Structures are given as structure tokens and as C-alpha cells.
Amino acid sequence: MTRNMICIGCPMGCELTVEVEDGKAVSVTGNTCGIGKKYAESEVSSPTRMVTTTIISDKGIPVPVKTRSAVPKDKIFDVVNSIKSAELKLPVKIGDIAVRNVCGTGTDVVVTKDTV
Amino acid sequence: MDQKIYDAAVIGAGVVGCAAARELSRYELSVIVIDKESDVCEGTSKANSAIIHAGFDAEPGSLKAKLNVQGNALMDRLSKELDFPFFRIGAFVVCRSKDEIPKLEELKKRGEENGVSGLKILSCEEAHEMEPNLSDEVYAALYAPTSGIVCPFTMTLAFAENAYDNGAEFSLSNEVTDITKNDDIFVISSSKGEIKAKCVINCAGVYADKIHDMVCYHAFGITPRKGEYMLLDTCAGGIVKKTIFQLPTHMGKGILVTPTVHGNLLLGPTADNIEDKEDTSTTREGIASVKAKSALSVKDIPYNQVITSFSGLRASADTGDFIIREDEKVKGFIDAAGIESPGLSSAPAIALYIRDIVGGILPLKEKKDFRPERKGITLLAMLPPEKRAELIKENPDYGMMVCRCSQVSEGEIADSINRPLGATTLDGVKRRTGSGMGRCQGGFCTPKIMAMLAEKQGIPLSEVKKNG
Amino acid sequence: MAEHISLAVIGGGPAGMAAAVSAYDSGITDVTIFERENELGGILNQCIHNGFGLHTFKEELTGPEYAGRYIDEVKRRNIRYETGSTVLSVSPDRQITVVSREKGMRIISADAIILSMGCRERPRGALNIPGMRPQGIYSAGTAQKLVNCEGCVIGKEVVILGSGDIGLIMARRMTLEGAHVKAVAELMPYSGGLKRNIVQCLDDYGIPLLLSHTVVDIKGKRRLEGVTVAEVDQSGTPIPGTEEYYECDTLLLSCGLIPENELSLSAGVKINGATNGPVVDDRLETSTDGIFACGNVLHVHDLVDFVSEESSRAGKNAADFIRSCGKTKNEPVIVRVTAGNGVRYTVPNTIDAANASGDIHLRFRVRNVYKGCTIKLISGGSVIYSKKKKIVVPGEMEDIIIKPEMLSSVSGELVAEIEEGAV
DSSP: OEEEEEOOSSTTOOEEEEEEETTEEEEEESOSSHHHHHHHHHHHHOOEEOOEEEEEOTTSOEEEEEESSOEEGGGHHHHHHHHHTOOOOSOBOTTOEEESSGGGSSOOEEEOSOBO | OOOOEEEEEEEOOSHHHHHHHHHHTTBSOOEEEEOSSSSSSOSGGGSSOOEEOOSOSSOTTSHHHHHHHHHHHHHHHHHHHTTOOEEOOOEEEEESSGGGHHHHHHHHHHHHHHTOOSOEEEOHHHHHHHOTTBOTTOOEEEEETTOEEEOHHHHHHHHHHHHHHTTOEEEOSOOEEEEEEETTEEEEEETTEEEEEEEEEEOOGGGHHHHHHHHSOOOOOEEEEEEEEEEEOGGGGGGOSSEEEEOOBTTBSOOEEEEOTTSOEEEEOOOEEOSOTTOOOBOHHHHHHHHHHHHHHBSOOOGGGEEEEEEEEEEEETTSSOEEEEOSSSTTEEEEEOOOTTHHHHHHHHHHHHHHHHHTTSOOOBOTTOOOOOOOOOOGGGSOHHHHHHHHHHOGGGGSEEETTTTEEHHHHHHHHHSTTOOOSHHHHHHHHOTTOSTTTTTTTHHHHHHHHHHHHTOOGGGOOSOO | OOEEEEEEEEOOSHHHHHHHHHHHHTTOOOEEEEOSSSSTTGGGGGOOSEEEOTTTTSSOEEHHHHHHHHHHHHHHTTOEEETTEEEEEEOTTSEEEEEETTTEEEEEEEEEEEEOOOEEEOOHHHHTOOBOOOBTEEEHHHHHHHHHHHOOOOOSEEEEEOOSHHHHHHHHHHHHTTOEEEEEEESSSSOSSOHHHIIIIIGGGTOOEEETEEEEEEEOSSBOOEEEEEEBOTTSOBOTTOOEEEEOSEEEEOOOEEEOOHHHHHTTOOEETTTTEEOOBTTOBOSSTTEEEOGGGTSOOSOHHHHHHHHHHHHHHHHHHHHTTTOOSSOOOEEEEEEOTTEEEEEOSEEETTTOOSOEEEEEEESSOEEEEEEEEEETTEEEEEEEEEEEOTTSOEEEEEOGGGGGGOOSEEEEEEEOOOO
16 A cells, blocks of 8 residues: 655655555655654554643633643544543643543643643 | 504614614604614614715705705714714815816815805815825815714714613614504514504615515615725824815715724725625725725825725615605605715714604604713723823723723723623624724634623623624 | 833743743843733643644643743742733833733833734735625634633634644644534645644645635625635636635634734834834844844744744843943944845844854745755855755744854845755
């Protein structure tokens, strides 16, 4: 299978062509440097993203939160929905855990703003 | 219990309807104003040139000519009595060649016949000396010192609020769907139910023909004539000190360039007859035309300072003149239709004219407790610093800025929401306070104002309306 | 009698906080930050996404976290800040009029002032988009504030005009909130946003980016019903026959930011037509003595990290100004810095070659996408700096560091330019 993607390593935005076999990149072309190759390999084998959103707190004020580390890309919507249904009591501080081990990803969701 | 029968039902809460209601509220009459929109001043009255014309343009002997000149003369007193901004800044009509001088002279003659005072034809040098940014191509100008600028929202609101203070009722968000006349009583069917009245005053703007035809034989048609405008930031407002007109054509007064009472620069309008009475869209061609034509009379207009463009619909009657009369067959039904330019200028005089017609139908007995004064929202940005500081001490909410461009505080916005006939929409707050009217066009203040409206109405933020 | 303070910082966003902290650390402790919102942090508070701080803190933070770091620094030093305080005007002799609920209206004079008011979004009106004016049209930042700070649902079917970073971020944000973002239309043949945002905010969610497209009509009397998008030619004029109608209830505009310089104008500060920000020298001092500018009020930055760095310099320079009562050590030797081929603007606009004590940052943006080019600084025909670049794009700010010794051979004028060339 061939996949096309744009490298985000720098503003060049190289258009990469990746040959994929068994969920692994076997060849990367179109890259200008090593960053492109690395990017393509990880995007193919295990793409991950940080998720940021808000939780409406008990006082109705939205509190911004993030996953402490990146989660698998295909779990983004599950993670967002799980966060949305979480309850949060004010006050909270930056770093407070809002959801533990969200969707079994092994990652906690933490508060990103002191909110009273 | 029998349903209340109003002496007069005014259909349309634009400047004419509100001015008429205010005039009628002087007398011992029960008055109701009905409008399909949720606020007053939602139609033609909110999107126009905001000019109080001198009155040299209209055909001598026409209602337009007579009521314009009368209306203009009433403005100084009214603006003080009702607390709305009006500045008699004067106007030029400019021509671009010697061949056009006779047209200026014709306008001057017409104006003098209409009773306009102070008209004078200026040479190229005189005109440029008074207005240095006139285009170099301008050959001569007719000067009309009595022309002025007004805030059309505040003027309409002032009439409405004063009418309300003097007992007139307002039924907004209420669309008239039918009118019948049983014996001597009109029954007005509306989205909120039936309203009964002895007189109906049709001030329905572009819909005046439809309202008329609900109960009378067809007598006239109203064509919406679209006018597109561009509004420039206050830094461009000083480019001219007066309203600069071009020579009028059969479609209207042409593209003008004028400062506004808020210190902005207004360019427009175009003039296109359209079908759809709700089509207030702007067009690429229209805006291009405003740009191209405004440059013919004034040079170096900084078009990159445009903060918004908008369009309004003139209610243009196929008879050519205002139609203000009691219907011949359906007695008690009074039209105030075809109120296109100079409708804003004429509104105070139209109100008196309507009062006289009503006087022929119902006895007019002056109320003892009529209060002619209305106090507007105190806009702190207009005040000297000491006065402003004093008011903030009295009400600290005046110290919390919400709209940074026009410097409108939380206190002023609360006033606009809480007063009688108060704002219920973002556009309503904007028209009453000027918030969101500045260069960022509400970018920063919108969320805060939405929150205040939501709180007052007890609704979630997402249900706060921009208009209607 | 007017109150008096050493340094007034106008705006408590990332620029103002970094400037205040730096001035304090340079020995000027009589500092007040005036912030019109109810909390410090500025626009960062609504930027809940991550991607901030890689340069400053070597880790990826969200906007509120980045702001939080600086708020902590401000608080640790006990720097005064007044929230809910709006500065209404600044006079050329450094008197500011400030208004707040708690303290009413005051006039405060300052030895130096730092302008750090940020920028605003270009509104619909300035774009002259034809059509109706219904509910449902927001600038992207206003929508961001409503969604992230007020928890407001603004719409379900969305079209975005402009591919600035806020527009891209909001495309993802609206998608995560359950909305369907149908397309992002961009007038230019390239996006002004970061590559990473195009990939992670659009491509990840299958949102099409329509380059060389714009909105040519807006439908809907009360609520937005739809927009017509058309392709544009090289001059930006819509091409007839390419129109496509998108049913939607929300249109977001992300069409550029404008530094907010109304207060600067009241202080008599000269404005650079290319940036819409003040004309400044290498100390970031404006044309009005003792008034400095930094952050997005000076020129729109791509990354907040660069705002913080720039603002720290402004804070230090303001502190130096206060201590030296505005006097420089040596007789100034003014070098004009100008934008040459391919360069849209430079900050600063002048350099005092005789008093440069440390590195000088020369920041600029390019006019177009250039691949395989060389950035050059030229003075009197000789090249004093040259750097090859694989690519430069208008969406990213360039930053050249000029060492004081490089200025020894410079006189009169310094031109920053792009030399195009094949890779």
C-alpha cells in the first residue's frame, strides 16, 4: 500500500510517498532530510496526537484540559467523548488530574489552567 | 371581558411609525405600535445615509419637498428634547464641469421654491477652500448650510421610548397577517393574536403595499430599492466636514461621502430596484461601484480603513411621492407609504401630518401629563473626563470597559438592556450604545455582551440572537 | 496631582508579563501591568491547544499553561497588576488615563511605558465579503473565546474562510466539539498557517483546504444558511463558473491580524505602514521618548516564544531608559533598516550603531514562498550577513541576530533582502 503525507518537520512541507507493508514503512521518498523519513515511519506505525479540550465544571465554567502525553490517533474521538462526560469540581489547579487513564490509553487527562 | 379597542394601531416601528406614535401619545388616545421584528428600527430606518436633507432636491409642491423642509426645521428642537445626536454640518452638491452648472442652478432654484434657506453656488476655489479633499475634478458646488447628519437609530429609539413613556404600547416580534374592518373597528390579525383599533396607520416601509392591500383596494406598489454602503473607521472621518453629494439622477441622490455623528466616514448608496423585500445583501459590484463613484467627488479616501459594508432598502412607491392620506374608501385606514429619501428628514413632519389626519377622525385632546423630554443612555465616551470620572464613582460598572473600540462600559450596556423597550439582541445593544460598531466589529466584546443578554433573558449563551 | 510610577505596562498578555518581569529583574521594581480583562494571560487563555513554549521552556505547553508560567513569575516578584483596568489614552508625555470598576478613572504618569496591547482580528467588513449579514459569522478568535472560555455551542455545519493558524486550530476544535467543518477556503495560493496545523487540524480530520478560493456570497436573513465559495485568479478575483454552494450555519473568518495601536496613536507614536505597528529602534523604543513596544502590537508574531523573548528585551531596555534618564552613552549613529527584495517589513526600523551593547534581533517576514534562497543584509553594497535557506514562507517570522561588531562597517542604511536562486 502507498500512503502520501506531508512532513511537518519544517516549513518545507515535503510531500512524502510511503510504501507500507504490515503496518510498517518499508520505503520513504520525497523527503529532503532524515526528519521526513522518521516522521513517515512513526506516522505509519503508531501515529499519536495530544488531545486538548474543555470540561464544563460543576460551576458551569469550562476548564481547559489536555492528555498528559499523546494518545493513539484513532482514539481521539473516544478520548474527547470520555473527557466530556467527566465531572470536575472547582477549584482546580494546573496539573490536577481530571481523568485517570483515559480510555485505557495509560494517559491521564490534566487541568491546564488554575480555575476557581 | 371585551378586548381592548385601541384608538390607533401603528403598523411598523421604523422612524415614521415611532415618530407618529410619539406625536399621537401627546393626546388622550390609546396607541399601539406593532412590528414583526423584535426591536424598533429594524428596517429602512436602520440602514440609510443618516442625513437630514436640506430639501432642495424634491419636486416643488410635492409632499417630499414640503415635509422635508418642515422636518429639517424641527430637528434642532427635537434632538434636544429627545436627546439624540444631530449636527447641522451642511452639504455640497458637486459638479465636475462647466456644462453642469445649469443643473446646480436648477437645484438652487428648486430649493428656494421649496423654502430652503442659505443656498449658494460656490466656485471651484471656494468649494476646495472649504473642503480641501474634494476631488481636483470638482468644478463647482451648491452649498446647503441647513443639511445635517443624525444617528438614525437613536432618533427612532428616542421617538419610540418617548411614545412608550407617554403611554403608547409596543407589540414587537408580532407580524401582521391580515386586517379586516367590522363596522367601524379594524381587526388586525397578527402572529400574537387579534388587535382591535379605530384607526390603522400603515408605516410598514417596504411592506406598506402589502399591508394596504389587506384591507383596501390596491392603490400603489412599493419597490424595494437597494442601496449599498461602506463605512470607514473614525480615522477617515475627518476627510470631509460636510456631506458631499453628486448631482442627483432619477434613481436618487447618487453616491455621497459624509462624516457620521460617530465620527466615521460613510460612502454610498447605490440604487438598484429589486424584488425581494428582505434582500439586504451587499454585492461585489455594488461595493465596487460605491468605491469608484465616491472617488469622483472626494480624493484620497482611505478605502483600506473600511470596517463594514451594509445595504438598506428604500421603500419606493410607484407614484413617485410620499403617500400620506386616509384611504378614500376604507375610512380610518391611514397610509404613510413610499417613505423613501428624504423620509428620515421628513419623519417629524410626517408625524404631524398624520396627527392632523387622525384629528379628522378622532377627537384630539391634549394630555395634561405629556412629557416631551426623553433622556438617552449616557454614553461616557462623549463626556469630558471629569464628568466621566464622577459618573464612574456613582456607578462603578461605568468603569468596566466592554467595547474597547467605541469605549462602551458594562454599565452603559446594562442600561441599554434594562431600559424600557430595551435591547434584546446583539444588534439592539449595538444600535443603542455603539458597542461593536468600531474597528474590530465586535470581535472582543461580543462574548461579554452575549453573556449579559443571556443573563437578563435567562437563556443559554447559544440562544442569544444577533438580530430579529 | 497625577499618580506616578516608574514603568507602566499596557496589556497583561505574554508580551506585557515578559516585559514587566524583565524590567523588574533589571532593577526597576515600581512597575504596574494594566490588563483590561479580569485575569492576566491575554489571548493565551483561550488558546487551549498545545504547541506553545518549545523554545522558551523546551517543552510543549498549552496556552493557559504557558501564560501560567509567566503569571507565576509576575506573582513571585510581587509585580503590581490591575485587572479589569482599561487604558483609554496615552499622552506623548507619558501620562496614561486608566479606568476600572474598583478605582474609577485615574491619570498616572510614568517614566517609561511599554505598549503590549496585542492585536485584533480583521473583521468581515474589512474583507468586503458580499452577501447578507446574518447570525453565525464570527472571527475565528471570537469563536475560540466563546467555545473555550464560555462553553458556548456556536454551530454544527461550518465553513472557514482564511487559513491562518487560529482558523486551522478552530477547524479541529469545532470538529472535536461535534461540528462538521466542510471546508477551509484560502484566498492565497498558500496557507498562512503552520504546516503542522494544516496536517494535524485539517488532514487528520479530512477537512479540505481550498487554496485560491474565497467566499463570494452569504445567504440567510437571520441565521446563516450557506455560503458560496469560488476559485480566484492570480489577482484574487473570483472566476465565474467556479462557484460552489455550501450549506452551513457558521462561517469563521481567519483572515489576518492587525496590531491594535489606537493608544499608540494617541501617544504620537509613528506607525509603520507595513506592520501596522510602531516604528521602533533596536531598543524597541517608539518614536515617542520612553515609550516601548513589543509583542503583537509591534508586529504579528508566529510563535509566542518569540513574543516573550522580544518583550524581555523591551522590558530591559525600558529599565535602562529609566535608569539613564533617557540618555545614551555615546553620540547616536543611526542606521536605517529597510526591507529589500522579497522582504515585507523589518523590526526594528533603525539601529543605533554607536550604542549597541548586545545582540540585535532583526525580525522580518517575507512576501512570498521562496525555496532555495539566501537571506542577506547589505550595507553600502557590501554583504554583512548571508544565510542560505531551503525555504522561507510568509507565515513564519525570520530572525537574524546582528552582533555589535558586525555594525562597525555599517553606515547609513542596512537592507534585508531575499536573493532567489535555484536549489
